[in-house]
Amino acid sequence: MHPAPSVIIFTSLSGLGFGLLFWMGLGFLAPTGWVAFAFFTIAYLLAVGGLLASTFHLGHPERALKAFTQWRTSWLSREAWASVLALVTMALYGAGLVFFANRWAVPGYLGAALSLATVTTTAMIYTQMRTVPRWHNATTPAMYLSFSLAGGALLAGQVTLATWLLPIAGVALVAHWVVGDKALARSGTTLASATGLGDRGTVRSFEPPHTGTNYLLREFVHVVGRKHSLTLRVIALLSGFVLPVLILLAGFSHALAAVAVLLHLVGVFASRWLFFAEAEHVVGLYYGKR
């Protein structure tokens, strides 16, 4: 799949933002006044900024409101609802902390649940795609949720939580790679099943339908970037999870925590880039590619 920068930025940042909102909603960190204001600003910039970035790849962003209508079947529509409900509920909760120095537990818990629900809907948009076997398994939501919880804990300055959650997220990432590397073969979809000609012999793409490229190849068959997969995997794991944990274990200081957050962000970006670049869409088979 084509690793579109807007989608990589969106899933990474909004995941972090909703993770931070989750821990705040649960009351792990309940600052009041200006400190609360600062934390909520960061969380909203991440969550809303990510959502806005995701509208950049739409053909018709001006019609985005229509995306709220099909929540019965569409995970993208459910994501739209969950994110708006989470942001509104958490805004109410935030107002209590910022202006009234009061922690209103009910909107807090509700907002936390909705924040996590938003991350789940994002993950499900990818997980539901049977056409992309690498995504169509439980490691995808496991990865999105654990990333969001670990990153959120890190941003919230929850050292103990983060030292537990970051390794869990790292394991989820490795699981996604291990399961994903075998997923296409395991799905049973091959050029033979795609053409129905498999029982007659070995099928090979002889000639593509066109001399130039097309939307399908640009969007779904991204082979170029896979060259550097291994290097990027190492960077994603080290920078995103291993180093931040080591820094947290070394002792807490604000400067060190900032470094840990930045390293984590780099790792998350790298892993998200891989999430798309390495994903094989079955339509590539028709072109003799994967």
Place this chain on the structure above:
Amino acid sequence: MTTLPEKTDRKLGLVIDLDTCVGCHACVISCKGWNTENYGAPLADQDAYGADPSGTFLNRVHSYEVQPETGPAQLVHFPKSCLHCEDAPCVTVCPTGASYKRVEDGIVLVNESDCIGCGLCAWACPYGAREMDPSAGVMKKCTLCVDRIYNENLPEEDREPACVRTCPAGARHFGDFADPDSHVSKLTAERGGMDLMPEQGTKPVNKYLPPRDRDIDVLAPFLEPVAEDSKGFLGWLDKTLSKVGGA
């Protein structure tokens, strides 16, 4: 509405005969022509006369080589367009309701004025049957020529999809699969019409007829040599030349 209908009254679709298709791409061109001039946003081209041309098509013809364990390889031309699936994953993922499957005839369509161009439906289609038009910013797909098949302004013989009407080899057939006596249902039954990627669970309506075996060669009897050992002048020539050539 992106909820799929439980059942459609009719199941309109295509039979594509892989035995007959000669790979001439006439259906590709007639499809592009009709769907650029008629219903919905035109199918745009980018850099059409430049070094890096690309364009939106609703129907594309691949060619595959099939190598059996013994014997020569076979070349199969393979037209591919939307299969108007019964369990169309492209419809249920759509957040806006722009994608839908019609209850009356099962055609899968995009309402272009509702489409936000998110591209998710193209991700969900395993066959590459949907293409986002970069000029219009909306999703394009085969409409089964919905603006021809019911069009009373056209002569009756033209009320079928442009690709079917055009095919010079008669490799494309249009009809109602819900009717067991229809031309397409019978062809599918007789020739073992198959589904593409059945494991994807999309239940495609369009069926593909496999190539026939090549052991029936109608011309072979006429091409047999009529005289193995020639007489007269030719016989003399043959013998002499064989001696000279040492064969």
